[in-house]
Amino acid sequence: MLSNSLVELDRRHLIHPVSSFRGHEARGVRLLNSAKGAQVTDSEGRTLIDGFAGLWCVNAGYGHESVVEAAAEQMRRLPYATGYFDLGTEAPIRLAAALAELAPGDLNHLYFSLGGSDAVDSTIRFVRYYWHAKGEAQRDQFISVEQGYHGSTSQGAGLTALPAFHEGFGLPFAWQHKISSHYVYRNPLGQDPQTIIDGSVAELKAKVEAIGADRVAAFYVEPIQGSGGVLVPPKGWIKAMRDTCRELGILFIADEVITGFGRTGPAFACEEEGIVPDMMTTAKGLTSGYVPMGAVFMSDHVYETIAEGAGAKAVGHGFTYSAHPVSAAVALEVLALYQGGLFENGRKMGERLMAGLATLADHPLVGDVRGRGMLAAVELVTDKEKKTPLPAAVQPATRLFDRAWEKGLIIRSFAQGIFGYAPPLCCTPEEIDAIVERTRAVLDETLEDPEIRAVMA
Numbered sequence: 001m002l003s004n005s006l007v008e009l010d011r012r013h014l015i016h017p018v019s020s021f022r023g024h025e026a027r028g029v030r031l032l033n034s035a036k037g038a039q040v041t042d043s044e045g046r047t048l049i050d051g052f053a054g055l056w057c058v059n060a061g062y063g064h065e066s067v068v069e070a071a072a073e074q075m076r077r078l079p080y081a082t083g084y085f086d087l088g089t090e091a092p093i094r095l096a097a098a099l100a101e102l103a104p105g106d107l108n109h110l111y112f113s114l115g116g117s118d119a120v121d122s123t124i125r126f127v128r129y130y131w132h133a134k135g136e137a138q139r140d141q142f143i144s145v146e147q148g149y150h151g152s153t154s155q156g157a158g159l160t161a162l163p164a165f166h167e168g169f170g171l172p173f174a175w176q177h178k179i180s181s182h183y184v185y186r187n188p189l190g191q192d193p194q195t196i197i198d199g200s201v202a203e204l205k206a207k208v209e210a211i212g213a214d215r216v217a218a219f220y221v222e223p224i225q226g227s228g229g230v231l232v233p234p235k236g237w238i239k240a241m242r243d244t245c246r247e248l249g250i251l252f253i254a255d256e257v258i259t260g261f262g263r264t265g266p267a268f269a270c271e272e273e274g275i276v277p278d279m280m281t282t283a284k285g286l287t288s289g290y291v292p293m294g295a296v297f298m299s300d301h302v303y304e305t306i307a308e309g310a311g312a313k314a315v316g317h318g319f320t321y322s323a324h325p326v327s328a329a330v331a332l333e334v335l336a337l338y339q340g341g342l343f344e345n346g347r348k349m350g351e352r353l354m355a356g357l358a359t360l361a362d363h364p365l366v367g368d369v370r371g372r373g374m375l376a377a378v379e380l381v382t383d384k385e386k387k388t389p390l391p392a393a394v395q396p397a398t399r400l401f402d403r404a405w406e407k408g409l410i411i412r413s414f415a416q417g418i419f420g421y422a423p424p425l426c427c428t429p430e431e432i433d434a435i436v437e438r439t440r441a442v443l444d445e446t447l448e449d450p451e452i453r454a455v456m457a
């Protein structure tokens with residue numbers, strides 16, 4: 001009864017992110033009530049394994065009392081302190097120092113936002129300010145990668161390269177350019193790693209040349225493209241792109257909003273290829289979704305250039321809730337949990353997840369299994385030779401998502417027929433195995449769908 005009235009109130013009043021308003025009104029909301037570890041309980045009392053950690057964010061898992069306590073303690077003592085007017089308080093300062101220590105290379109300066117989108121947006125502002133400070137204000141052109149996702153602010157959504165974020169919004173802006181994705185499974189250059197790397201390097205160089213070598217400000221990239229379908233570049237790709245940016249004299253911004261905080265194994269995915277970006281964005285796993293927070297990591301040379309350029313003037317960028325003390329207290333406790341064993345467990349469970357999903361490769365509907373650590377995807381096809389995507393009539397985003405739900409599994413089910421996985425790092429071996437087995441059950445049932453039988457007969 002309570003659920004029914006909530007569904008109705010939701011339908012009338014709550015706008016859901018990235019949803020079809022009409023589609024959502026028709027389907028109604030699905031209510032979650034509670035969670036512990038890697039499992040959530042819905043309003044019908046069904047317990048599910050959260051194979052997507054909320055929205056790839058609850059890396060530490062649900063129900064950590066120590067995190068709740070850290071937030072409550074900070075709220076009791078000092079719920080808010082502004083960072084404006086040279087003020088501050090302990091938790092954000094300690095967090096900035098701890099993250100500078102954890103980050104690769106000289107990413108020693110932290111600007112805190114409320115999430116990933118405004119972290120990316122902050123970097124756009126910092127990049128522009130940097131080039132102004134260097135006396136090269138004409139460097140106002142930005143390059144990112146097809147299938148990339150860099151959030152949903154009015155500028156960041158134009159660096160994002162997913163049509164739904166552009167259509168009807170007048171995006172991208174003319175200063176926002178794209179190069180092709182590495183998308184190994186469907187790369188027109190084939191699947192040879194070196195050929196893909198060489199192709200991307202050549203394309204970035206050609207793009208900079210076409211725009212004008214002295215016009216390009218920065219290149220944005222995710223170490224693994226998340227929202228585009230969990231697209232994993234060949235080993236060496238990200239380093240090659242970083243080196244190319246240095247050679248071209250443009251800033252390299254790594255968007256680690258998904259890949260940060262143990263998602264792929266190390267604390268940050270950039271570490272895997274020993275690269276240090278000029279700036280790095282994070283969010284999600286920073287607080288494990290318990291409260292909102294994002295962070296821009298800024299390298300020494302970017303910080304120094306901006307500082308010198310501004311001199312005594314204020315650098316006019318900030319939010320009321322930059323470096324919020326409650327978020328910082330939560331992030332500090334989450335970091336302690338990571339370093340106290342969750343990173344280690346995530347690495348072990350990531351190997352188990354990848355090995356388990358690999359056993360699905362010979363299923364008639366599976367075209368590709370890819371991933372790194374606790375970030376993975378299974379791409380569904382109806383013809384393995386031709387790599388034919390699932391017919392749209394199968395409605396993966398709703399029907400296959402629901403099917404997994406019925407089997408006690410939450411996954412991301414992308415509209416193009418890709419299952420995405422990002423389980424909490426706290427998963428047990430049994431939970432990882434259940435994720436794989438429940439996926440197999442979804443695949444077997446989908447094989448019987450009339451739309452699938454029609455094309456596979």
Ligand code: PLP
Pocket residue numbers: 115116117118120149150151152222226227255256257258283284
């Ligand atoms: N950048 C990347 C790589 C992301 O995956 C996301 C969100 O999924 C964002 C930015 C935006 O973060 P948020 O949704 O916290 O604003």
